[in-house]
Amino acid sequence: MITDQKAPPQEQLTRRPRGVVSFLAQHRELASALAFFVLMMLVFTIASPSVWLNSLSYTAVFVSLPIYIILVVPLVFVVVAGEIDLSFASVVGVAALVFSELVLVGWNPYLCLVLAILAGGVAGLINGILVAYFGLSALIVTLGMNFFWRGFIQIITNGTGAPLAFLENTSFHNVFVGQVGIIPVQMLWAAGFAILGIVLFTYHKFGAYVRFVGDNSQSAQEMGINVRLVKVVSFVYVGLASGLVGVLAILINNNFYPTVGDGYLLTVLAAIFVGGTPGIGGIGTVAGGIIGAFTVGFIESGIVAAGLTGYWTQFIYGIVIVLSLVTHRLYSPHHKT
């Protein structure tokens, strides 16, 4: 028999440390991702103070940063669920194609946006069903789907693009990729999307189920969680986000091009890992992933502003990714083997 003396008094149990410092102490992945980003920006600012003390430089980065953020958020769910999606870059292209084809024949752009997002969702649904119900490897299936959708776009378009300049200065254009003061509107959409993602991940059953499924899918099953459904929903989430990104990307460029989305694959994945999601099922952070997106989003501009040529970009990417993983490994218990 254990006596009650062994149990600590109530206040000792219920007292939870508060404040920013203890919050970061409890969320080490987030803390080290943030520390890394701050450090990187410090180095950039020292290298070219005139650029990074000027708010216009941030505006420039904020034009494309939302795309990374919107893709990173749902991908963290998939990675935490113990899966991976390598097809989103091409799904972005498919959604862009759906939008541009329909808007060019005169459909209402808002309707076209909804259909483009739904097209992304269907692509995600296909991934989810193949992985969860057919038991196929997500790595291989989504790699295959990436080729499939990109090929599909090339066949439909014959490899040609389509101008969308007629949308510029329309209210639709301004609502999604206009500018409020010095902030590009898409940054606000991304912020909303990010908050929704963080809330879902942290406070909603779906986020909890994603962690359980990635952590120990057999246990989750035994405790009555529909493991397959959780996986499918995660893939659909990525698909829907890719659909939104497809439209934003071509609106920003005022142009549809058949390779739209191609460059996002590795950078978005890098953002997730830089952000402190280790790629072991059950562990990850959406907020950290967003910080990772900032890190990745600022690298290129930072390198160019520092006077290096664009040829340095990939080299520095490599250094940043490896260094940030080392940081996580040193500071986060989860990254230890």
Add this chain to the structure above:
Amino acid sequence: MAGPLVELRHVSKSFGSVYALQDINLALHEKEIVSLLGDNGAGKSTLTKIISGVHSPDEGELYIKGNKVVRWNAARARLMGIETVYQDKALAEHQNVISNIFMGREIATRLGFINGRRQRQEAEALMRRIGFTSKVMSPNSVVSSLSGGEREGVAIARSMFFKADLIILDEPTTALSLTQSQEVLNFVERARQEGSAVLFISHNIFHSHQVADRIVIVDRGRIAAQMGKKDISAIELTELMQDLAKGREVLARKGDAISLEETSEIPSSQTDRRSLA
């Protein structure tokens, strides 16, 4: 209440041509701790899986609180208050104790938002009540940082939180150290104080004896003996199990020459103190 918590009447189960259980009659009562002993292949796990709804019996009936059950399955068993803690414990390693206790049954709003504060309060209250706290462990501790005994404790706490009438523990002390095993045995006692009955399955005769009110020995698909804890010492129980094992060797040598009934008469001076089935 009409009848015992769980009652098996004339239950038989076979897999192919092999009889796993033959004509089992067993009753488990409220707030009673019953240890189920038996060698590998004796039918212990088949018996527990019938109670937990994983298997359904070929013959015989199962009664819960005096009511005969039909279409018995694992989900219904859980609804009827029967929780099973399997050897894998069904825990998510990288999540904290609170999340694990509420896994799949979160306290949430209709829109699915988890009431984290209430979950923490409830988990803390439960853990304090069962003495399941220490300086290094809190409800926020991640399961991977816990010892084997503490993990078993989380799994037991989970079944206790949902007010199980019967908790089935499958080999809860296997691969645990001495002190950790003792912790688990303490949790079993706490579970009873919280109002649960416990079916305790273990190879460890001393653990089984220490924790039990009643000991049931299964041998070759039959209940070979059952006795109250006060009727037998742990040492005598060990001797009894050894005799049973020898009986089996005799059976193996002589084949069909010895019938099952004969071997259940254990050659021991303690016979009069046991009720033999």
